[in-house]
């Protein structure tokens with residue numbers, strides 16, 4: 001039996017069960033933005049496991065596999081690759097190889113300390129002759145040097161003297177479980193090993209990413225002999241280290257691993273570089289590198305922690321989310337992005353979905369420096385040419401960003417999503433506004449963002465269909481965010497966001513003309529922008545058709561939605577749910593059931609355009625029909641519920657997102673974690689319970705406290721300031737911890753925040 005223990009800072013697994021191994025491996029994943037690992041065992045494990053070592057941006061274009069090819073389908077689906085296994089340490093004690101699928105053991109514990117980002121394991125091994133050994137391991141992926149990972153592995157002999165052999169190794173002979181044609185994605189380049197270091201270099205097929213991994217080692221204990229060993233035609237290299245321990249003695253092996261790729265370094269220097277980095281790491285020593293790593297994490301937590309008093313599972317849940325977002329994206333490389341599974345599993349392939357702009361950006365804006373968030377925008381700017389090619393491929397002008405991508409090319413291949421879920425363009429442009437409003441840094445907008453705005457606008461006007469009978473523009477044949485309806489006409493969300501996108505483009509162009517004439521002129525030349533273009537943007541935005549009942553303030557999800565049989569989810573039985581597993585696709589499509597926020601997603605983005613009444617009408621209409629079968633769904637509902645005063649509902653929906661993986665809500669945590677929806681969890685607290693908004697250039701807050709908590713506090717980074725918000729029983733305190741005085745709005749009231757001064761207000 002294995003159980004997950006509630007703890008404020010740690011994810012603790014007590015006891016081991018083979019059946020739940022994958023689940024815990026996912027939970028115990030960690031990373032540093034450049035690489036990441038599932039919580040696999042270092043020593044051999046022949047039981048069920050999903051081996052996972054992932055290197056950011058290193059992917060394989062796996063040839064598309066579909067039943068019926070459609071023109072416009074991408075040739076490949078980019079797979080996140082399981083890369084060289086560098087944590088491996090074979091352990092042999094008195095001739096018995098340690099393998100928890102075969103050996104006798106007890107007192108198993110696996111523990112991820114999120115504060116320091118370190119994974120620890122321990123268990124007591126009982127040898128064939130009944131002798132006991134206490135085994136423990138510790139490892140971290142350095143946040144201070146993104147190319148390093150360090151492991152410490154100890155064996156203490158409890159009952160007798162024993163021979164211990166460690167074989168730290170690197171294994172490049174690895175596979176993905178998710179491979180369309182069962183292919184191996186890597187090919188061998190070179191390897192070498194000596195008594196001191198080993199190195200293996202592998203290259204991906206087709207994409208030719210070259211990755212070298214090396215290690216150096218240190219043993220504290222008596223060393224008897226050692227020898228370099230090679231296997232699997234050189235793809236596996238290790239060093240056999242033989243030693244012996246006396247009864248009650250402990251021996252520790254330290255493995256200093258480096259992983260470098262030609263994404264950052266010269267290809268022909270990788271092997272030498274990897275080896276020298278590993279040797280240097282050994283010279284710096286485990287403790288010094290661990291200290292540097294811990295300092296980085298201390299910074300991250302000081303900026304972005306959320307403290308919940310009086311609810312340990314909730315506390316653990318939110319920290320788990322904050323932790324994994326930072327493991328996935330460190331923001332120093334605009335070529336990287338945030339995959340829905342991050343470095344925790346293979347599912348979902350590609351690294352970038354609209355999730356980044358619709359959810360993740362807000363988290364990084366609020367908890368890290370603006371440069372980090374900006375890199376997410378630069379990523380899209382750098383893919384603009386590919387987005388134009390993508391639109392052209394579909395016979396449309398302008399730019400259509402891909403639904404799923406690694407390098408800007410679309411790699412998703414379900415026609416109803418690839419060709420029809422075009423709303424993604426609007427989330428990408430909305431992110432430009434969100435960034436610019438939050439930071440007041442317009443440098444991206446006026447030099448790069450404007451190109452994205454103009455080209456997406458060109459897409460919208462080209463994709464819209466003019467209906468002369470009604471003198472309106474319609475958007476036909478789309479899939480909205482609710483993927484439980486396909487090929488519908490006039491999805492309100494898509495049409496509304498298209499309108500907004502066009503208006504915002506025009507607004508930005510006119511602002512630039514006034515305030516940034518030089519940049520404006522450059523943009524006009526670069527984009528060959530004409531007055532006619534602008535007029536068309538205005539014409540289409542003013543005449544875009546919106547299926548709405550203006551009197552009631554109810555927005556119809558799409559033209560045919562009201563013709564459906566409208567029944568709440570509460571009328572479904574347990575046997576029906578989850579729909580995607582129990583119902584035929586046809587039945588789902590005909591039903592009124594909604595996978596995730598759709599109209600409500602629009603009311604969240606365009607929050608300031610609609611009053612509470614409209615939000616309430618639509619929430620009360622749509623939420624009861626929503627099955628939340630996307631992990632991205634509950635958070636948006638939670639924020640809106642909080643805004644319209646449905647606080648208990650907000651909390652109920654928050655709980656669905658906060659511990660989604662820890663409590664295995666969707667029964668799929670074994671495949672990896674839901675990284676992008678973790679940002680939604682953070683948003684549920686900060687935007688939902690905390691009521692944060694940016695209005696008229698100012699930070700607005702209106703926090704309330706969920707009944708179940710005694711108090712909570714969150715930190716936000718806002719325009720070079722660190723602001724702490726503490727929400728108590730009746731009072732809210734706001735402290736400007738760092739940065740210059742600033743005027744903000746709390747509960748609708750203007751407040752001057754002075755540096756290091758605490759401001760207290762009674763809650764509404």
Ligand code: BGC
Nearest residue numbers: 340353354355483630632676
């Ligand atoms: C959701 C999409 C999302 C994708 C990746 C799907 O289930 O419907 O909106 O982009 O997951 O998270």
